[in-house]
Amino acid sequence: MSLRFNALNNIAQSKETPHVGAAKITALFGENVFTLQKARAFLSDEGYKSLIASVKGGKRIDRTVANQIAAGIRQWAESKGVTHFSHWFQPLTGSTAEKHDSFFTLKGDGTPIEEFDGAALIQQEPDASSFPNGGIRATFEARGYTAWDPSSPAFILEVGQGATLCIPTIFVSYTGETLDYKAPLLKSLEALNKSAVEVANYFDKNITKVNATLGWEQEYFVIDEAMFIARPDLVLSGRTVFGHAPAKGQQLEDHYFGSIPERVYAFMRDFENESYKLGIPLRTRHNEVAPAQFECAPIFEEVSVAVDHNTLLMDIMDRVARRHKLRVLLHEKPFAGINGSGKHNNWSMSTDTGVNLLAPGKTPKTNLMFLTFFVNTIKAVFDYSDILRASIASAGNDHRLGANEAPPAIISVFVGQYLSNVLKEVKERVGEKFDEQDEAILKLDLHRSIPELLLDNTDRNRTSPFAFTGNKFEFRAVGSAANCANPMTVLNTIMADTLKKFKKDVDALIEKGEKKEIAIMHVIREYIVASEAVLFEGDGYSEAWEKEAEKRGLPNVKTSPLAFDAMVTEKSKTLFQENNVLTHVELEARHEIELEKYIKRVQIEARIMGELATSHVLPAAIKYQNVLVNNIKGLKEVGLNEASYANQKQILEKIAEHVNILSDLVEKMIEARKVCNAMDNTRTKAIAYESQVKAPYFDAIRYRVDKLELLIDDTYWPLPKYREMLFIR
Numbered sequence: 001m002s003l004r005f006n007a008l009n010n011i012a013q014s015k016e017t018p019h020v021g022a023a024k025i026t027a028l029f030g031e032n033v034f035t036l037q038k039a040r041a042f043l044s045d046e047g048y049k050s051l052i053a054s055v056k057g058g059k060r061i062d063r064t065v066a067n068q069i070a071a072g073i074r075q076w077a078e079s080k081g082v083t084h085f086s087h088w089f090q091p092l093t094g095s096t097a098e099k100h101d102s103f104f105t106l107k108g109d110g111t112p113i114e115e116f117d118g119a120a121l122i123q124q125e126p127d128a129s130s131f132p133n134g135g136i137r138a139t140f141e142a143r144g145y146t147a148w149d150p151s152s153p154a155f156i157l158e159v160g161q162g163a164t165l166c167i168p169t170i171f172v173s174y175t176g177e178t179l180d181y182k183a184p185l186l187k188s189l190e191a192l193n194k195s196a197v198e199v200a201n202y203f204d205k206n207i208t209k210v211n212a213t214l215g216w217e218q219e220y221f222v223i224d225e226a227m228f229i230a231r232p233d234l235v236l237s238g239r240t241v242f243g244h245a246p247a248k249g250q251q252l253e254d255h256y257f258g259s260i261p262e263r264v265y266a267f268m269r270d271f272e273n274e275s276y277k278l279g280i281p282l283r284t285r286h287n288e289v290a291p292a293q294f295e296c297a298p299i300f301e302e303v304s305v306a307v308d309h310n311t312l313l314m315d316i317m318d319r320v321a322r323r324h325k326l327r328v329l330l331h332e333k334p335f336a337g338i339n340g341s342g343k344h345n346n347w348s349m350s351t352d353t354g355v356n357l358l359a360p361g362k363t364p365k366t367n368l369m370f371l372t373f374f375v376n377t378i379k380a381v382f383d384y385s386d387i388l389r390a391s392i393a394s395a396g397n398d399h400r401l402g403a404n405e406a407p408p409a410i411i412s413v414f415v416g417q418y419l420s421n422v423l424k425e426v427k428e429r430v431g432e433k434f435d436e437q438d439e440a441i442l443k444l445d446l447h448r449s450i451p452e453l454l455l456d457n458t459d460r461n462r463t464s465p466f467a468f469t470g471n472k473f474e475f476r477a478v479g480s481a482a483n484c485a486n487p488m489t490v491l492n493t494i495m496a497d498t499l500k501k502f503k504k505d506v507d508a509l510i511e512k513g514e515k516k517e518i519a520i521m522h523v524i525r526e527y528i529v530a531s532e533a534v535l536f537e538g539d540g541y542s543e544a545w546e547k548e549a550e551k552r553g554l555p556n557v558k559t560s561p562l563a564f565d566a567m568v569t570e571k572s573k574t575l576f577q578e579n580n581v582l583t584h585v586e587l588e589a590r591h592e593i594e595l596e597k598y599i600k601r602v603q604i605e606a607r608i609m610g611e612l613a614t615s616h617v618l619p620a621a622i623k624y625q626n627v628l629v630n631n632i633k634g635l636k637e638v639g640l641n642e643a644s645y646a647n648q649k650q651i652l653e654k655i656a657e658h659v660n661i662l663s664d665l666v667e668k669m670i671e672a673r674k675v676c677n678a679m680d681n682t683r684t685k686a687i688a689y690e691s692q693v694k695a696p697y698f699d700a701i702r703y704r705v706d707k708l709e710l711l712i713d714d715t716y717w718p719l720p721k722y723r724e725m726l727f728i729r
Contacts, residue, residue, distance in 0.1 A: 004720045007226035011728055028276040032080070032156040032163075034073055035279070042072035054150040058190070061150060066118030073154055074103060074116035077165040082156055085116060087124040087146040088166035090181045092132040092593050094483055096311050097171075098157075099126055100164055121167060122148045132596070134589025136177050143174040149182060152308045155278050159319065168308055177586050181485035184581050185304060188492035191579040195499035196349055196373075200357065202506070202516060203369040209352040212492050214306035215472070217297040218313060219288055219341035219480050221329040222264050224729060227720045228327040232616075233608045237601070238331035238481070239399070241609045241698070242617070244706040245337040246723035249291065256289045261729050263324060264294065271313075271320040272296075278316075280309040290339040291726040300346070303492070307485045310343070314481075332479040333399035335722060336702075340400035341480035347491055348472040349373065359471035368520060372502070375423070375524050375531075377473060378413050380498040381466055382531035384490070384575065385411035386555050386566035388466075389477075391490040393560035393594070395601035397479035402541065402558070407465035407477045409563070410549045410556045412536040414464035420537065426521075427528045463540030493581050500579075502527070560598050561686035567591045595686040599676075602689045606673050609701055613666045616718045617705050621659050624712045628652040655711050662704040669697040 036055070039048055047068035053059040061069065077085070086098040101124075103114040124146045131144075152168035171180035178184055189212055196210035228234050233241045260268065268285050275282050281299040288295045298309065314330060321328045333340035349357040355366075357373040381388060389411050402408040415423070465477040478487050502523060509519035533552035538545060549556055557563040566572060568591045576582035582590070628648050635645045642649075672692045679685040709717060 002718050003226075003230035004718055004724075007224065007230045007720060008724065008728070010226045011224050023273065025276055028273055029281075030277075030279040032158065032277040033279040034076055034154040036153075038076055039069075039072065042076045044068050044072075047072060051150060058151075061122075063118050063122065066122050068118075070116050070118045070121040073121065073165065074114070077156060078103070078114065080156055080163065082163045082165045084162075085120070085165040085167065086157075087126070087148075087169045088157075089126075089146050089169045089171040090307075090311055090483060090485065091171055091179060092181065092590065094481070094597070096315060097126070097131070098164070098166065099124070124169070126171070131171070131179060132593040133173065133179055134592035134596075136173050136175070136179070136585065136589045144171060144179060145174070146171050149186065149304075151186070151304055153279070155312075158274070158277070177583070177589065181483045181489070182304070182307070184586075185307060185485040185489045185492075187581045188489045188496065188579070189303060191496035191581060192349070192492040192499075195496040195503070196357070198503050199372060199376075199499050200351060200369065202372075202520060203366070204351075204353060204355075207351045207353050207355075210349050210357070211352075212303040212488070213300045213348050213350050213472075214303045214484065214488060215298060215300040215346040216306060216310050216484055217295055217342075217344040217346070218310065219293065219295045219343065220317065221290070221292050221334050221341065222267065222294060222321065222326050223292055223329065223725045225322065225325045225327050227725045227728075230720050231725070233605075233612060234327075234329070234334070236608050237605045238329060238396070239334045239605075240336070240722075240725075241605055242612060242702055242705040242709070242719065243336065243722045244709045246721070246726065248723070248727075250289055250338050253289070255287050255291050255293070258287045260285070260287060260294075263326065263729050267321055267324040267326055268294070268296070270323065271317050274316045274320060275309075275313055278309070278312055280313055282313075288339065288341075290335070292729075293339060293341065300348070303347075303484075303488050307483070307488065310484050330481040332394070332396040332481060335726065338726075340406055342400070342406060342476060343478045343480045343482055343484065345475040345478050345484055345487055345491075346469070346472045347475060347488065349495075356471050358468075358473065368517065371422075371426075371524060372520060373499075374419075374468070375527050376498050376502055377495060378415070378534060379502075379527040379531040380491075380494040381411065381413050382534035383498065384494040384571075385534065386557070386563075386569075387490055387494065387572050387575070388487070389555065389557055390563045390566040391487040392475075392477045392479060392482065393563035394479055394482065395560060395598050395605075396481055397477075398558075398560050400479065401477065407463055408540045408545075408556075409558045410540065410546070410554055411465050411477070411534070412540065412549070412554065413473075413534050414467040414537060415535060416468065417537065419468065420535065423528050423532070423535070426525050427532065464536070465540075489581065493576060493579050496579050497575055559690050561595060561683065561690050564591055564594045564598075564686075565683075567594070592682055595682045598686050599682070599689050602694050603673065603677075605698070606669060606689075606693050609698065610666050610670055612719070613662055613701060613705060617708060618659060618663060620712055620716045620718055621655055621708050624716050625652060625655055625659070627713070628655070651711060655708065658704045658708050658711070662701065662708070665697055665701050665704065669693060669701065672697065 036052065039051055043051065047065055050061050050065040051069055054061050084100040084102045086100045088096060088098050091097050103116050104112060105115050106112055126144055126146055146169035149168045149170055154165060154167050157164050157166050170178065170183035170186065172178050172183060192212055193210050197207055200207040200210060231240060233239065272282050281301065282296055283299050284297045286295055301309065317328045330341065332342070351357065357369065360370045361367050389409065400406045465475070467474045467476060475487055475491065478484065505523045506519045509522060510516055514522070533554060536545065546556060568587055573584045573587055576587060577584060628651060632645045632648050632652070676685055676688045676693060679688060709721065
């Protein structure tokens with residue numbers, strides 16, 4: 001019996017789901033996190049004050065005090081049965097990394113003790129040549145460092161019966177270059193804080209800190225584990241390279257917000273409980289649009305912590321799903337013809353005085369502050385749309401962007417009709433000088449109208465990559481498997497740079513004698529005019545928009561190898577260097593890493609396509625061909641006329657045609673892959689893999705296989721079908 005039918009039998013026979021105990025969320029929340037409240041109980045006054053100053057003020061912790069903090073963290077961890085610790089970091093592989101060390105050590109006289117000192121807390125040395133480094137570190141130059149990030153609390157990760165103390169860290173090479181997602185993110189947050197505070201002080205001198213906030217929405221698919229194992233393409237590439245659309249997909253729109261299946265519900269409750277223990281503030285869960293697709297989302301947090309929580313969540317979901325004999329698919333497009341999965345990044349900025357800078361206020365002054373940060377965000381996206389596009393590029397996201405409710409590759413901004421009219425009103429006063437009084441602001445009716453902008457006053461546009469949704473911008477183009485840090489680093493940096501220029505432009509007018517409010521309005525108007533081309537309220541899928549976007553000069557880069565080029569332009573290098581986020585060397589290295597990842601992803605998909613076509617699909621087709629041949633022979637032998645087996649012959653001819661063309665396409669794809677593999681230049685190879693392997697062969701091979709799936713007797717077909725994976729639980 002094939003793996004496919006074994007999987008179907010297993011599902012039919014297995015009805016049990018692991019029991020998930022009921023517990024109040026508040027009783028679980030943060031149970032395995034070394035929060036500041038726990039720090040108060042386990043640290044000395046000196047250690048606690050030093051930790052507070054580091055977390056809230058970014059001050060460096062002295063190594064002598066670090067010993068006290070490390071001792072307190074170890075005491076807390078041991079009280080929860082922990083024996084090992086790990087520096088937990090986010091290398092450029094896209095997943096997390098950890099190396100476990102025990103607290104156990106031996107003294108000089110052989111006495112065994114438990115120890116965790118400040119040096120072990122602050123720094124470790126993983127191998128920097130074995131992680132993606134873009135050529136920064138050679139194999140014989142292995143040393144790298146992980147360094148403690150106090151802004152993100154330590155936590156205990158429970159895996160099975162074991163528990164490990166995890167210390168969130170950054171990862172750098174021996175020569176100082178960043179080799180992870182976290183270090184540039186932290187630098188971008190500092191750049192944004194500095195620029196945003198300076199602009200916010202125009203309106204409120206009490207503001208001393210601005211934090212970027214993030215609320216991610218994680219979409220994912222869940223299928224039965226046996227089905228997953230029976231699909232080698234899912235196991236190796238995360239997506240189905242073949243599979244004919246089922247009779248029913250998502251056309252009835254009956255899955256969205258529908259009743260959650262019992263097995264999936266048990267899985268959700270289980271991974272939510274694990275998440276709550278780690279302080280991940282999950283708030284919502286629901287069925288998404290596509291069959292077998294779901295979503296969860298948390299309460300907003302500061303960006304650095306939110307990023308850590310999302311990467312943790314993806315790991316938790318995978319482990320807990322296996323416990324329930326399910327598998328989570330985080331690939332952006334695991335199934336053709338239905339919605340893919342994104343990770344919408346809802347981004348905003350908040351001050352230490354409790355103000356959301358993207359939320360309209362109730363007075364002329366606070367409305368002007370809102371308008372300032374709102375327009376600066378639009379200007380930042382317009383000026384750096386190519387770099388923003390590069391931040392969400394990947395082989396997986398290329399399959400998703402531009403179809404089934406996913407935004408297109410053209411980066412545009414949706415603000416809704418109401419705010420479009422506000423911007424238009426400001427813009428139309430070009431050439432008109434504002435009055436030299438504060439009342440000039442009031443003439444725009446901003447103070448009377450903007451406070452009426454409720455959270456649902458702006459419509460949603462699912463085809464917009466970057467949409468304003470009331471008090472935040474939603475970056476919808478981010479892929480479901482991505483690390484949020486990358487797009488957030490870019491967004492923070494371009495915003496920091498734009499605000500820096502805004503302040504310079506405003507100050508120049510003030511120096512010429514213009515009143516502050518009037519100067520601000522003049523620059524806002526200039527920015528609206530300069531960036532209006534990026535505003536779009538319509539259908540992002542239409543051909544008309546592609547043509548219009550081209551007229552407006554908006555880039556439309558549909559493939560990742562070309563999108564990555566924006567990372568290493570002079571504009572990009574200047575942007576990241578001047579804001580102290582990434583050096584030229586680091587950008588070049590990341591460009592190389594992203595190209596290599598793309599090549600390997602497409603290469604794996606090409607290999608599994610060839611293997612499945614050759615060793616699974618073609619043998620099944622030939623077997624069924626033989627059945628038809630023998631059937632036709634038998635009918636001939638008993639003397640029936642040709643009309644009696646005309647249908648069998650027609651099916652046989654169709655199968656033969658698909659088999660011959662499929663075999664030919666696979667051979668040509670293999671040869672094309674060999675040509676690409678011989679190329680030395682990484683960029684050239686990545687472009688070739690897209691244009692010479694993926695583009696001409698992936699869809700063409702899939703078309704033939706999917707046609708064979710319809711023609712071949714169901715009992716001969718070796719791979720679980722879409723109707724089985726998506727609808728049988």
